[in-house]
Amino acid sequence: xxxxxxxxxxxxxxxxxxxxxxxxRLDLVIARSLxxxxxxxxxxxxxxxxxxxxxxxxxxxxxxxxHVLLAKVSEGREKLDHHRRLGTNxxxxxxxxxxxxxxxxxxxxxxxxxxxxx
Numbered sequence: 001x002x003x004x005x006x007x008x009x010x011x012x013x014x015x016x017x018x019x020x021x022x023x024x025r026l027d028l029v030i031a032r033s034l035x036x037x038x039x040x041x042x043x044x045x046x047x048x049x050x051x052x053x054x055x056x057x058x059x060x061x062x063x064x065x066x067h068v069l070l071a072k073v074s075e076g077r078e079k080l081d082h083h084r085r086l087g088t089n090x091x092x093x094x095x096x097x098x099x100x101x102x103x104x105x106x107x108x109x110x111x112x113x114x115x116x117x118x
Contacts, residue, residue, distance in 0.1 A: 047073065
């Protein structure tokens with residue numbers, strides 16, 4: 001765990017240009033790494049930082065990725081359900097701009113089944 005935290009600290013120092021999309025990507029990669037190491041609370045903090053940055057800049061795909069991760073590592077059923085619901089809705093919104101085949105693949109990737117029209 002200490003090695004994981006040391007690598008995270010090193011990665012934070014390597015970000016020399018404050019480009020928002022790169023910051024979001026870095027936060028997401030670090031959050032996923034922390035989650036894989038079993039450090040869910042720290043992963044949630046980084047995923048929340050990525051979500052905040054993505055939402056501020058309108059990076060909807062990064063927002064989706066952050067919600068998907070937060071739906072796995074957040075504490076409490078309400079938070080998990082909140083992020084799962086927002087992630088599903090955002091995935092459907094993004095998929096609406098794709099052709100049917102791509103939309104189905106995209107929704108499958110993010111665990112959001114397409115609702116059939118009645």
